[in-house]
Amino acid sequence: MRLKDKVALVTGSSQGLGLAIARRFALEGARVFLGDIKEEAGRDAAAELTSRGVKAWFVRLDVSDEESWKAALAALIERAERLDVLVNNAGINIRKPIEEMTVEELDRMLAVNVRGPFLGIKHALPLMRQNGGGSIINMGSVCSLIGHKFTPEAYTTVKGAVSQLTRSVAVRYAKDNIRANVLCPSTVETPLVQEVMKDPERRKERVGEVPLGRLADMEDVASAALYLASDEATFINGVTFPVDGGVTAW
Numbered sequence: 001m002r003l004k005d006k007v008a009l010v011t012g013s014s015q016g017l018g019l020a021i022a023r024r025f026a027l028e029g030a031r032v033f034l035g036d037i038k039e040e041a042g043r044d045a046a047a048e049l050t051s052r053g054v055k056a057w058f059v060r061l062d063v064s065d066e067e068s069w070k071a072a073l074a075a076l077i078e079r080a081e082r083l084d085v086l087v088n089n090a091g092i093n094i095r096k097p098i099e100e101m102t103v104e105e106l107d108r109m110l111a112v113n114v115r116g117p118f119l120g121i122k123h124a125l126p127l128m129r130q131n132g133g134g135s136i137i138n139m140g141s142v143c144s145l146i147g148h149k150f151t152p153e154a155y156t157t158v159k160g161a162v163s164q165l166t167r168s169v170a171v172r173y174a175k176d177n178i179r180a181n182v183l184c185p186s187t188v189e190t191p192l193v194q195e196v197m198k199d200p201e202r203r204k205e206r207v208g209e210v211p212l213g214r215l216a217d218m219e220d221v222a223s224a225a226l227y228l229a230s231d232e233a234t235f236i237n238g239v240t241f242p243v244d245g246g247v248t249a250w
Contacts, residue, residue, distance in 0.1 A: 001028050001029030002028045002029070002226060002230040002231075002232070003025055003028040003029045003030035003085070003226070003229060003230060004028075004029035004030075005029065005031075006025075006029070006030045006031070006084040006085055006229070007030065007031045007032075007033070007076070007080040007081075007082050007083050007084050007085070008022075008025050008030045008031070008032050008033065008083075008084060008085035008086070008087065008229065009032075009033045009035055009059075009072075009073075009076060009083060009085070009086050009087070009120075009124075010022040010025065010032060010033070010034060010035065010087040010089055011035045011036070011061060011063050011087065011088055011089050011090035011116065011120065012035075012036060012063070012089045012090030012091065013034040013035060013036055013042070013045065013087075013089060014034065014036040014038045014041035014042040014044075014045050014058075015038075015041055015045065015191070016190040016191060016192060016218070017089060017139075017188055017190055017218050017221055017222075018034075018036070018087070018089040018090065019034070019045050020218035020219065020221070020222045021087055021089060021221070021222045021225045021226075022034050022045070022049065022056065023049060023222070024219070024222040024223070024225070024226050025085070025225075025226065025229065026049050026052075026054035026055065026056050027052070027054060028226060028230075030055075030084075030085070030229075031055040031056075031057075031080050032049070032054070032055065032056045032057075033056075033057050033058075033059050033072075033076050033080070034046050034049075034056060034057070034058045034059070035058075035059050035060075035061035035063075035072055035090075036058070036060070036061060036090070037060065037061065037062045037063075039058070039060055042058040042060070043058045045058070046058040057079065059072040059075050059076060060072065061090075063088075063090045063112060063115075063116030063117075063119065063120065064111040064112050064115050064116055064119075065119075066119050066123075069119045069120060069122075069123050070123060073123050073124070073127065077127065082127065082130070082131050083124055083127040083128060083131070083134065084128070084131060084134050084135065084229075085134065085135045085136075085137070085229045086120055086121070086124045086128075086134070086135075086136050086137070087137045087139070087225060087229075088116060088117035088120050088121070088136070088137070088138045088139060088162075089139045090112060090116055091112060091113045091116075091139060091158075092108070092109060092112045092113065093109070093152075093155050094108065094109055094152075094154065095152055095155075096152055096154070097152050097153065098152065098153040098154065101152070101153075101154055105154070106154055109154050109155070109158050110158060113158035113159070113161075113162065114158050114161045114162065114165070117138050117162055117165060118165060121136055121165070121169055121180070124136065125169075125173060125176075125178065128176070128178050129176045129178065132177055133176065133177030133178055133179075134177075134178050134179070135178075135179050135180075135181075135228060135229050135233070136166075136169060136178065136179065136180040136181070137180075137181055137182070137183060137225055137228050137229060138162050138163075138165070138166045138180070138181070138182045138183070139162070139182070139183055139185075140159050140162050140163050140166070140182040140183060140184040140240065141155070141156075141159040141184055141185060141186075142184055142185070142186045142242065142244050142247050142248055143155055143156040143159040143160070144159040144160055144162060144163035144182060144184050144240060145163070145184055145240060145242065145248050146247075146248055150205065150206065150209075162182060163182050163184075163240055166180045166181060166182040166238065166240070167180075167238050167240075170237045170238030171238060174237055174238075179228075179233070179234070179236065179237040179238075180237065180238065181228050181233075181236060181237065181238065181239045181240075181241055182239070182240050182241065183221060183224055183225060183228070183241050183243055184240050184241060184242045184243065184244065184248070185216050185220070185221045185242075185243040185244060186209075186210060186215070186216055186242075186243070186244035186245060186247045187206045187215050187216065188215065188216040188217070188218060188220075188221055189215045189216065189217055189218065190218060193215070197215075209247055209250075210244070210245040210246065210247055211245060211246030211247070211249065211250075212245035212246055213245075214245065216243055216244065216245065220243055221243050224241060224243045228241065
């Protein structure tokens with residue numbers, strides 16, 4: 001098992017991509033904490049995982065709230081006594097172009113997508129230092145790397161910020177054996193995306209930009225996260241890791 005005895009917190013993990021990552025980590029031997037603001041869905045997700053004989057718990061977490069981070073990590077430490085892996089997966093996308101987006105909507109995206117990872121890293125670093133190291137995985141996007149014509153400007157802005165935050169943490173805290181990397185997937189086949197892509201023209205448009213000719217599967221991204229969390233990646237630090245079928249290679 002590639003994560004045996006490691007303790008991981010995955011944010012935004014009551015469903016979709018976050019749950020896929022949490023499930024993969026748990027099946028690889030990690031003790032996994034599912035952090036989410038959606039309490040009922042989060043508890044159901046944790047129960048589904050434990051029914052498979054793995055170790056998983058739900059902790060309520062509003063990533064935009066510093067006190068919520070403190071409480072969630074305190075609960076994690078009380079039960080598991082350490083933190084080895086933090087996956088900052090929680091995020092939102094208000095799909096409006098820059099000319100239509102309100103200041104309040106922009107602030108909400110910044111609060112969840114940038115302040116959230118910032119606060120998580122801030123409070124995870126001392127815990128990882130106590131262990132002698134750890135792995136921080138931030139969820140970026142191909143929009144961390146390119147201006148994406150199908151994506152509103154606010155989303156490319158916040159995902160670009162996450163990428164630079166990751167690099168900064170990677171270089172400052174490498175001395176503590178704490179690695180930070182950012183996953184940069186293209187469009188992923190989550191239930192939400194499947195709903196959006198019911199329009200065949202929109203699906204054709206998105207698939208058409210991928211050299212491999214398909215959208216990313218949630219397991220594609222979960223596998224990349226597993227690698228970065230594992231001891232196989234102990235010399236991988238400060239990397240923007242595309243999981244995009246070649247979108248950024250055009």
